Amino acid sequence: MLQIHDAPQLGFGDSTVNGMRAGPMISGLVMALVAAVCGCGSSNGSTSSSTTPANATAPAVTTYAAHAGAQIVSLSTTTSGATIYYTVDGTAPTASSAIYAAPFLIASNLTLKAYATRSGQTDSAVTTQTFSPNIQSGTLVWSDEFTNTTGSNQQPNPAIWTYDTGNSGFGNNELETYCAWGSNASPCDPTHPSAYVGTDGYLHIVSQQPSTGVYTSARMKTQGLFSVQYGRLEARIWVPEAQGLWPAFWALGNNIDHVNWPACGEQDIMERVNAATTPDWNEGSVHGTGFTGSTGLGTVFHFPAGEIAAGWHTYGMIWKKGSVAYYVDDPTNPYVTYTNPASLANLSGAVWPFDSGTSNFIILNLAIGGDWPGSPNTSTTFPQSLLVDYVRFYAP
Incomplete structure (x- = not known):
């Protein structure tokens, strides 16, 4: 899963004046004049130019x-x-x-x-x-509550959220075309947006099938706009459950454009695929250099009897120096904690990426198809919506 984004040198040989070869006196005067104007000098018949580079401006x-x-x-x-x-x-x-x-x-x-x-x-x-904010640990310090009092569906806050777009497969052979708000690039349809804040006060990420074998959805991210490091990040989410659906709430390092994935680090807070099972489940994973795919660090959380993921649940991550922990509904009871170096001890070449000093950006998406869930089938109905009540971050 994956950009942030000379002066010419004068040379001198024999001097001439009005087309005539100049003598030593005239040549010397010409050279002195040129040196005064351009800052050039000469030594033993040769000349060179030099400038002192300007300082970069302090941030x-x-x-x-x-x-x-x-x-x-x-x-x-x-x-x-x-x-x-x-x-x-x-x-x-x-x-x-x-x-x-x-x-x-x-x-x-x-x-x-x-x-x-x-x-x-x-x-x-x-x-x-x-x-020196002197904030008590666990205090709510940032959130997007997806408030909407306008009476019509609205664009997710553009000061916080941007989008991955297109149908590149995103490294997983996914089937959807991801659409930004307002996009009319086929098959995206701005009259049927793939992501919006509804009048119900929830963020809706909608998977749709505008024609046979064609799917649209949204992958929202805060990349380039907002990022966090160390603290508790959570979202209250209702996931859709059907064959071929892959909802996720996760984070990637801001340095992804410089070191690429997986060296930037990936934190998967909420991730599951396909229809509900008994017991139903969520998986929390971390990825970095030397621990991806089959060698990744992932742990399945099973919901209590009678509960499924297609209901309101709070999915969270507690990120501290040297550790990443995940919980469902109860932040006081993480179901897994990954630590450095203990969790990497048996992974040859593994490098812990979560203490590099880099903050991470947040992603919410609903993928369709791909290597993990496989394709939708006749049991899969469209549209399907991933609902998000809020995203919140608490002080470390």
């Missing part, structure tokens, strides 16, 4: 209020094409530090340091800013 820090004193932090530099490296543990940033790719949430006491760099220029000075 500016912009903050936006979240909840309970938490801040959403954005970094920028006026140096075009520069890369910003940053840390949030007070250490000096280097070229091995996290690369800034998107605004990130700060909900704990920490010191941010960042500098900008661009090839051919001197690195900027380090920008330092200390945050």
Whole structure:
């Protein structure tokens, strides 16, 4: 599963004036004049040019209020094409530090340091800013409640959500075309959106079959707009259950465009396929270099007797330094906790990606078909909806 995104040199030989070869005096005057204008010099009959590269501009820090004193932090530099490296543990940033790719949430006491760099220029000075929100652990610090009081279906907040689009199969041989809000690129139909906030106050991600063998759906993400690191992330979700359906709530590292998947790390909070079973289930997984596919770390949670996934459940992740834990409905009772290095001990070449200093962006999607669930069949009806009541993040 998967972009963020010379001055000419003058050469001199023999000097001429009005087409005539110049003598030493005239040649010297010409050379002195040129040197004064362009900053060139000469030595032993040869000349060269040199300029002192400008410093990259130090990053500016912009903050936006979240909840309970938490801040959403954005970094920028006026140096075009520069890369910003940053840390949030007070250490000096280097070229091995996290690369800034998107605004990130700060909900704990920490010191941010960042500098900008661009090839051919001197690195900027380090920008330092200390945050002391003094927020109690477990406090709600950010959420999207999908509120809609307009009386008509609305676009999910474009300041938070963007979309993956197209029908590339997304590495899993999926069958759907993912559609952005308002897209009229066939088979997408803006009059039947694949993702919207309904008048019921829920986010709807809708799988549809506009024609035989053609499927549409949505894959929403906060990439480039919002990201989190360390804390508790959860969503209250009602999943559809039918052959060939693959709903998911998950996160990927902001550094995906620099290190690619799976080195960026993947955290699968809610993921299941196909029709309901007895007992019904959800799977929580983590992936990184050396632990994907059959060597991945995944654990199945079974719902209590009488409960299925096609009902309201809260799916959550508790992310701490050195660990990722998952729960269903009860954050005090995770059903699995993955830790570094213990969980990787028997995985040759495995690299834990979740403490690199990089924040992760959030994804909600409803896939159709693919390697895991297989294709829809005659028992699968359309449309089907993944409903989300809210997405919330709590202070670490």
